[in-house]
Amino acid sequence: MKLTVWTYEGPPHVGAMRIATAMEDLHYVLHAPQGDTYADLLFTMIERRDRRPPVTYTTFQARDLGTDTAELFKIAAQEAYDRYKPTAMLVGASCTAELIQDDPGGLATTLGLPCPVLPLELPSYQKKENWGASETFYRLVRGLCGAGAPAPGAEKAERAPGRPRCNVLGAAALGFRHRDDVKEITGLLNRMGIDVAVCAPLGATPADVSRLGEADFNVVLYPEIADQAARWLEKAFGQPYTKTIPIGVGATRDFVAEVAAIADVDPAAGLDERDLRLPWWSRSVDSNYLTGKRVFIFGDATHAMAAARIAVEEMGFDLVGLGAYNREFARGVRETAERYGVEPLITDDYLEVEAAIEAARPELVLGTQMERHISKRLSVSCAVISAPVHVEDFPARYAPQMGFEGANVIFDTWVHPLVMGLEEHLLGMFREDFEFSDEAGPSHLGSHGGHATPEPGQTAQADAADDADDAPIWSEDALAELKKIPFFVRGKARRNTEKHAAEQGVAQISVDTLYDAKAQYAR
């Protein structure tokens, strides 16, 4: 058993729902107890979808366990087919139904439904949401286009004349900005003279999925969901697929180069950067204050790795932590962490992430909704870069993460929670002004930017733990002086002073120790 306060991922059947809900004309019959229907609200409330997810649940109860839950499943599957007339069906079990072993796949077969029925085996006690989404998409792709695959060893057919064609794979329901990423990347591909044959699962029908093999290559946007399917398509149809995730300026340029090489087209059209603003915004003098801001990054592997590259190479931040919750993709995160000289944090334990953030004392956290929660508690600025998502991660406006417009959006999103350049200086100079106090937080954020940076001596429990016996003690004067330092650098000043004091063997920190440390650590 594992103690869990919050979870980064739902169970694997929720991953399957994300695939089914993204698609059209597909229905998922889920053997599940009463209560598992809560998952519908993820889609209707968080994502504001205007239709119920295409999912029928058996919602069995205790009294059914003694009788015939299998019969209940057959009734539900037959009724779902009769009512919704899908062109393909998924059948499977949630965690509780897995324990009663009714075999939804076998039961559905006995019904002889007049559409393809794909059984899903999603081990709920081992696997999680992303794995469930990936497995479901893979089963769908394999089940629906397997029959059209050329025989092993057959010559690959000549490419049809005309513009190259690709599929865009991985966008799903409840994904972080998937809707807008698909639009942005489709536009980019079109400008390069490439047509998108099928986008799947988002917006695809089972019929669309069955002709995935017809395209020349695949663009994988979210490896967490589409990597497995893309690998199979490569094997079955000889379709190469892209490995670069176009999040950030550098990555988008690399992506264009990769696509141009695969599709044998001129990359120039893809590198039209007239609307790209991040590089100049980042070089302009106002952005000087971004230099060396301490940033902690945590999310799914794909978004976390992309964010690390942007943070270091495109924003000039100081990366102080990098991690991901999906162990399946940990390798890339470890490599990225090594490249940027930080320890990788691979965990799905929210408490461990919280402790790591607290220890790293970042000025900005780029994370998921969980890290937003942690940052609020620790009074650190935060921007969301990855699922798990909340309703505010589905903005009304166009806000991709991918491509050049995505880079523009990211610049704005990450800078927004921070105190602006000159404001930072004024706050530092005139701290005694009763109306212009840093206690109010960044002026453009209203009360949401408010904070209560833990002070020495009044810190949270976790702090008390690291204040070992040999930690230096702060004198009254030094404490008062520390409070004159603006809140957004106070943590750093405190940490540097304590480190300096420890190194110098100073037992009690005086005002002088504070300024000695400042001189020591001045950049």
Add this chain to the structure above:
Amino acid sequence: MTSTPALVTPDSGCAPDVLRERGQREVFCGLTGIVWLHRKIQDAFFLIVGSRTCAHLMQSAAGVMIFAEPRFATAIIEERDLAGMADANEELDRVAAQVLARRPDIKTLFLVGSCPSEVIKLDLSRAAARLDAATDGVRVLSYSGSGIETTFTEGEDTCLEALVAELPEAPSEEASLLVVGALADVVEDQFMRLFDALGIGPVHFLPARTSDTLPAVGPGTRYLLAQPFLARTGAALEGRGATRISAPFPLGANGTEAWLRAAADMWGVDADLFETVIAAPRARARKALGRHHEALSGRSVFFFPDSQLEIPLARFLHEELGARLIEVGTPYLHRTHLDCELPRLPADVQLSEGQHVDRQLDRCRAARPDLTVCGLGLANPLEAEGLSTKWAIELVFTPIQGFEQAGDLAELFTRPLRRRDLLRVG
């Protein structure tokens, strides 16, 4: 595992007919009750013994994340627990110790059963007894919040049922009043002031806000239900000798008056005193309701089953706001506890118990009600079809009982209608 008590008695002649359905039930499981119970009982911790699905439900149902460390968590059962590689009871002891070490302020630990823990027959009541004996200063109890045993608010019922067993024996047969069912603290304080003014007492509330203030119970105890979903708790209290005061539920001006009157009658409160005490708050409630009467009068309302609050709420809408009831669905219809509610419903209302959500949606679409009260999974899809909706869950998470909240309660129903009239975007 406890079995579901038979809650349904045969239809009596006077009440409306009840449509009983079986099919997909679009309702929460009893674990969801933890969302309010963990805030209500300030020194309790709720440890769900379940799956990743349970943990995911809790953070999704909580809607917005709770920006304080929650006093609930899930011990997620893993493959090695199922395969017998780990002893489930040892694992549970380890996780419980972890919780208590992290939260030394906790005085009551609830082990909450889930669908998977019940299917694998993990005996949480034995585990609770073992842990209770092994830990000083912490009471360890267990109850089921599983979807196979409980629907949404029934999770509070099973939780309170577990607490009833812990209540001390009342030392004498002196009459005392026990108000049963979680209420917002502000509502509880208002009721307490009214009971004081009426000379009714001693009065206690279940659940109490802290573990060291558990009320005593005995043959002198008269209990008054503040919530309509407490079948098991009521039975457990009667097992301890307590007697139920039959009353409607304290929703709306009339409902609150009748609820207080039931207690006042039991205590033999003088009619003039009763009138003096409630006149002012009742007048405020009626005035507040008056502002909403026009918006709801003659409007048709359709309730999907959710919290078992549906029948008292429908009575309130019908009686005090003139709404027209089409269908009132409830997960379970507890005729005894609703004995003062059912006769007040109009004869032409369709009551339904249980659910076949697709068929119920068909009926709802055919009726095109002015307002549909439904769960979060259905609200936006129905809005997209042009039907105004009210999320049922808000009626559970908002203080709605009592005179001072009557206007707020009405407002919850009129806001969607007002908003529909306001918006000029199609």
